[in-house]
Amino acid sequence: MSHTTGHEHPNQFALMTQRRFAPFFWVQFLGAANDNIFKFAFTMLVTYKVSVSWMPPAMAGLVIGAVFIAPFLLFSATAGQLADKYDKRTLTRFVKDLELVIMALATWGLFQGSVGVLLGCIGLLGLHSTLFGPVKYAYLPQHLNERELTGGNGMIEMGTFVAILLGNIAGGVLSDLPDGAWFTASKAVAVACVVVAVLGRIAAHYVPASPPTAPGLRVNWNPFSETWRNLRLAHSNIVVYRSLLGISWMWFYGAVFLTQIPAFAKDVLHAQQSVVTVLMVVFSVGVALGALLCEKFSHRHVEIGLVPLGAIGMSLFAFDLYLASTGLALPASAYSVSSFLAQPAHWRILVDLFLLSAAAGLYSVPMYALIQIRSPESHRARIIAANNILNALFMIAASLGVGQLLSHGFSIPQIVGILALLNAIVAAYIFLLVPEYLLRFVAWVLSNCIYRFRVNGSEHIPTQGAAVLVCNHVSFVDAVLLMAASPRPIRFLMDHRIFKVPVLGWLFKLAKAIPIAPRSEDPEAYEAALRAADQVLAEGDLLGIFPEGGITLNGELQPFKGGIMKILERRPTPVIPMALTNLWGSFFSRIEGGTAMVKPLRRGFWSPVGLNVGAPMAVGEVTLEGLQAQVSALHAR
Template identity: 40%
Template sequence: MQASFQLLRRRRFLPLFATQFLGAFNDNLYKSAMVILVTYAIYSDPTKEATFNAIAGGLFILPFFLFSALAGQLADSSDKAKIIRIVKTAEIFIMIAGAAGLLLHNIPLLLTALFAMGVHSSFFGPIKYAILPQHLKSDEVLGGTGLVEAGTYFAILMGTIAGGLLGRNHYEIAAAGVLCVAIVGRIVGGMVPPAPPETDAPPLKMDWHIVRSSIALVSATLHIPRLFLSIAAISFFWAQGAVLAAQFPPLVKNVLGANEEVATLFLAIFSVGVAVGSVLINRLLAGRVLAKYAPAAAIAMGLFVLHLYWNVTQWTQPENGLMDLHTFIRIPLAEWVMFDLFGVAVSGGMFVVPLYAFLTTTVPKSETARTVAANNIVNSGAMVLAAILLTVLVQAGVSVAETLLMVAIASIGAAWIAWKLHKACDDEACRIG
């Protein structure tokens, strides 16, 4: 593990790590400030709040479904560092619109900027994983992937806390913050070393047709059994995560009877847990890219969610308004709720990190960005479907607590797919080169 942290001293890794860190921080500073602003300052209706969170989650993910094929082709056919500079420049202009939405309390403008940030992230997404095998040695890829994931979720933690604290009463500071972070991200992104296309691969002809290129890319990837299984397992994880993330604020406010401080705490616990799981799995696997622990991690995730559901159903709401953080943590049952959240997140990190490393180490380097892009398309489709299903269930009267059962049941499917992957492929049988 110490060798992995040494990567943070290398120019071939640190600028990419920092760029991803700042991007994740800014995404979540903006999203958290937006959600807290809408949930606690604009709306005062539980159904509207839950619906808005589900729609916002789906709207951010939709660009991954639409544009990942183009992003993957561009990343495999162009210098990845150059694309990073372009997308980080675009982030500055997007955050100008987002800052205006926060200042004006304008929901259409807020959602427009959120969608644009999804477009921005859909083009950066294939690069952050595909560039690792190009800049790192083969035995460094799992450690590098784990650091990227851990750093991402630590950034999510910091961005979530900042957005939660600023979103309701200090949205002017949040507006200035998202713009400043975007500018710093552009400066750091310019330091990523060149990552030109692989010279041993034939030139890639771009297909700019969104639908045709997406279908072709997914078809070319999913017909390979090992990639199909890993992408399907990752998709289960992100669908579950989409439901949990969308339901945290409504769960805290309308079920547990707590204020935005506790909502921010929930997202922070989840972020820290995934970061811990990301680092822990690298230690357990000792740098090897294997799915051996993924089935157990998925089952553990489902059990923690199931126990969380049980604790939530036993909760008694306060009678005198929303609890603050100090009051919440003094309730004995709150300790179990926080423990379950942390357990879900640690298990999730242990589940998903090896699968991402698997995607980038079992295909030729000239195809890594397109493989990650195909994964993003399928993942985003699963997340959008989860957001749609969540919206329908909420509108049909299903409680926020009951939607947790969806996540617990889905863990069984994720564990089964991960087991199939583990049985079908190990780090020797599936490694390229």
């Protein structure tokens, strides 16, 4: 599906030239890079070089990951309050100052070779990231509009995982200096971490002001009561809350892979430490590419229809990774990068790892954008803090769960296979609980795969406030195509008979479409439908109506019925005229004789159809004749 508008918004890469985005991007990029230089170097040192009796190499990644995540659980609620109460520029600079202090302490720990001090610094870096988390995701909606939000989130997600990639490569290289010299590796890691922290503080100086959204907020310093309050606040919007759970599951999923890649390379692939870097490159580039593709696939809208697509990929390719990594032959000596890549079986593993991580990028970015756009501005940072709390719980559960499975003799490939099956179950559960995801997925597939859907004038579809969308009625999937065109859910007023159509009827029930019968046939149902339509508008939502009262029998616009005027008499509301084009004659439309859906692939796949959207008609000035004339003119374009 493509959109054309009266004014073009800059794409996600153009944001990198603008002060409202670029300095903040580099702050989060450098912060994530520094976290991972230090974490990965420390992990590699205790996995491959330094013997620590209380932290065996197989458990090092899990222990370090758990220590880093613990502050998210304890202090996210406080961080969310601070991000709502204070200017986000001020908080950003404070966080970068804190990073400089942590890296100074880490430098001392590295020079002393103190594993305990270094593990403490891991916890402090977790606190640093905890404080920055609500700032990061609450900052974007203050500076980006709805059409830029998916791209902005994609850039942030891409930047985070590229930073993870570069940080892990740097940490791996620095920790693998020749002769196993602990002091030499420590010195190099320390210098790198301090330099990156300084660069991050310089970038923070150029972050623009972001006024507080709740300056009068009284901070509750009790992390336990405030954590509970934040979770209840998030739960008040059920779509947002279940999206938080969906994101947290993605972090559970990702944590399993990120913590197990070193052991997977060593114990399953029988490879040298350098192959760990290759796997991290593949994983991080995959997530980054998936995140960047979100803007293209969503056409600069918040498109949650991509989430089920990502979930399918996460399960499918994780399960194939399990199959591909089971029963690999044991080499005479550990694989180097070149000998590893020389084995055809290993390319299947790399492709699976790349595709499952790209799917995770497609899955996560629209969810973050949905939370940002659906959360009230005054509470946005606290809801994001609730997300971080849930993320921490899920990642700690991942570490504990994987640890238990490993201690009971499960192999890493078996754990990946279990994760693939769990992901399918969790995804199905979320999408049934929140049908909007499933509906948007169906709409995305229809508008991108079955049809080549082009929308002209999409900027006229409002992103906030009540409006009535009025369209001609050409086929059984008109409502699904309008869903694909709109950045917000639409409640449709639809002929009660369409609910009896297999599959489509079920979909429209999921969409909470309002059944309406002709007044002469069932006056009570007719009045009930008008009351329900009025309630939709009273709640500030979008109402979709096909005023012809039925699907056209000949492809031409039929006379409009008066129900639309009764709705507007009750509640004067802006009306958006629109017209579907080139849909007549397709599989879902009627043909001469009145029958639809009898010739599959009547026009093949990806046949072009369009939607022309007109400017809103003034409240209180709509007439039935004028409205029909507007739709007719749009249809004739």
